[in-house]
Amino acid sequence: MSTFALVHRPAAFATAGVLRTVDHKDIGVMYVLMGVGFLIVGGIEALLLRVQLATPNERVLDPSTYDQLFTMHGLTMIFLVAVPILVGFANYVVPLQIGARDVAFPRLNALSFWLSLFGGVLLYLSFVAGGAPDAGWFAYAPLTEPSHAVGSGMDWYIFGLAVNGAGTIIGAINLAVTILLMRCPGMVMGRAPMFTWMVLITSVLILGAYPILTSALVMLLVDRELGGRFFDPAGGGNATLWQHLFWSFGHPEVYVVILPAFGMISEIVPVFSGKPLFGYRFVAGSGIAIGFLAFGVWAHHMFAVGLGDAENAFFSATSMLIAVPTGVKIFNWLATMWRGRIRLEMPMVFALGFIASFVVGGLTGVSLGVVPLDLYTTDSYYVVGHLHYVLFGGTFMAVFAGLYYWFPKVTGRFLGHRLGLAHFWLTLVGLTLAFLPLHLLGIEGMPRRVWTYPAGLGWEWPNLIATVGSFVIAAGTIALALNVWRSLRTGDRAGDDPWDAYTLEWSTPSPPPAYNFDAIPTVRGKRPLWDRKHPDRTDPS
């Protein structure tokens, strides 16, 4: 039996095969595997970068290689790891959570996966076709214009992201229509699971943000291939226009990769505290608020551009505003734990790690919304520290939590607890060593995206520690891989509802059959399984 079949064994899969499957569970697993594959590549890229930066004046990598690696590391982690993994979880879990048999458009679902993957392949083909893109993941003009860019790397950037983006947009349409129209009887949005809520808002963010990136990519293509002048000041164009367009996509994008994470944590903390989510309405409402505000903060990435005091003040205000709905969720999770009965199973352990790390990243994020502070720290290692705390300490920690939580549902087996703890501690210690010193480096004056740095400025120790931390993270990831490998073969078996949870996916066998449910359920409240287990007590609906 193939390893893939060990991971996931629905009836649909056996007959259709990987290439032809349209089952949302298969596709969910395929997305996650795609993300894992690219995680290994992106992770190795990170380790190479950190080796180069471990000591000053290092020459392990030359500047051209370094620039390609840091560009591809960023592109990979965001577009080819974080988004696919989160979309993968959404694909697998959401139809089960809402009592549906599949997503609204199963064939389109398969198409969106293959497009996402193909876009990633295109991006990586650049390495063997003249060089990878090397202008950073945000690719500021006019560095990317024909007058300044060497080689075809940026063309691969354009095509890779456009194809990958098309896949993501189609996937978002699918998830949105599924959630809007295919909820089982009784499941008004006010009773939908929080993960489902967050996936819906994320889908709307994708639909709003990705097309703007596509428009910018098309314009860059016109500049590069048809002699256009959109972004080249030498030809009358405007370099800042690229930044406006890119960040109009780029900022909603970071909420795309954090909202599903918030959703996962909002499922896990209640289950392992034995209580409902504290303030369900406020948490859902804060997600909606973020959905709107996300499109109004983009220029906080551009405070040093010289837009003007009024513009800077506006974006500072909106950025600080969006911190509120983002941050108060932490209070909701803590209040959920308060007076609960906490079970420190692995999903909960990682959820706690998420909260601890995300609050750090969130607070440094607020500091970056304060213009004079941002003017000091922008484009320095402080920002690199912030973004890794929210993306790794945030998104990835939540993904790990979700993995331990839903692995039994997908495979019918638990992930091991002891290896899980090893994975957790290596990850937490690793991320602290790797990313905390970066804030200090930024404050000490180290700019970002530098292939090397001078000795004698006091940057040696923090850089060395950060490099060590990156390898500790790698060790943690190996522990996870080991855990998955072992658990697939000999892990403890899990029943339908191994965690005593609340939502509908736990009413199906583990793994669920191709058709998900024998009969489409009807729900009366936010916690259908809790309702079934406690028919005498009613949750407020």
Next chain:
Amino acid sequence: MSSSLDPIVRLSLVVGIIAALILAGVLIALVVFTVRYRDPSRAQPPQIHGHRSLEIAWTAAPLALLAVIFVLSLVTLGQIGQGATFGSLEPPVTVSVIGHQWWFEFRYANGAVSANELHIPAGVPVELDLASFDVIHDLWVPELGAKSDVIPGQRNVMRLFTARAGTFAGACAEFCGLEHAWMRVVVIAEPRADFDRWLAAQAAPATATGRGLEILRSNACASCHVVQGQLAGTSIGPDLTHVGSRRTLAGGVLANAADAMRAWIADPQRYKPGALMPRVPLSDGDLDAVVAYLESLK
């Protein structure tokens, strides 16, 4: 005010303390709740769904706090932004800054041109007029709290200030290509009188002698460099009129000394791979002469 960094430090202390308190609160709650309420027995705790007024309170309080920080940030910006005087009564000294791949050019009102090194008077506000020769750069002087993008097709202005003399490091803070890492600057603040003297000397044309000048003229050097009064060329590369007086070479990758200058000219790619300066093949004797000439351009 002792420097344009001060208002930023003050604000960062306020924000930092607030952030530290919030962080501590959250982490303590996390640990306390985990320890206090830990109970693997799956017994039923009180099913609390929420508390409206509490949630409104913990939404309103951060909002109020952020509003206060926002106002403080506007005050801080007023102290360091356009037209800031930093408490000095002196009219500002203006310097024109041009970003190149990968070095900074500084042009003063009296015609003096320098590279890699920005001299400023202490106790006087300095206004930098920023433009780019090619792609987007950014001039960042952390110790003086100054940062601004340098964008082609756009003119940016920023002010900085230090009350006392000193030497400060600066760097490019916007990825601008292969050698973004080596686009560093030395900022030297001097008492007014010393600054004025330096400025006058830097505006004077070169009067050095030596065989090196002939070698420069007979090679392609003038296609990128200029020595006022002695070598008519272009400003694609750094102005060399007073290169001997500078502390660093090539965007900070080398400290300026005869052997460093020699090594740089002999093989620029070795020290700054990707640098736009070509390798000019010179014999040992010619190279010595060129270095001697350039180092004499004080």
Next chain:
Amino acid sequence: MSATPVPLRRDPNLVGIGLFIASESLFFLGVVIAYGVFREQGLATAKAQLDLGRTAIFSALLFASSGTVARAVATRSRAWLALTVALGAAFLIGQSLEYVRLLGAGLRPGTELFGTTFFTLTGLHALHVLVGLALLSTLLGASTARRSRVGASAWEGIAMYWHFVDAVWVVVFSVVYLGTFVG
């Protein structure tokens, strides 16, 4: 509980197409904004090179095709559908002729800023029209063989897309042509 799924109140296909159209509108918004940013600089060339009259005529044909497609959907009429395709094709032919004339006059995406913005914006729209024509033609073909088998979703969804393409042209025509010659 029920063994069969509850029938949906809204057609998922139409909701999906609606979401796609909303998303694609933002794509065009990005390009329109870019056009707007550079409008001043390109105004002189625009005034000199654009032909408002001829473009208005071909635009009218496109706008009329929205009417014909609505009629086609309401009556499931292949004749009205075919007319829609013809009108859409006429618009594209008009656009092509316009392009040939401008390119012949030396205006290209690479020659100057107006060339860049004009060809990009109108070119992207033309591509969307082409896709729309392909969809309409497919519908026309499919409704021959098995008229009753072509679902309501196909008629209404494709019509929605066609209306969208039309609406985008309302914006582009206003911004580029009316914006140049009027006001």
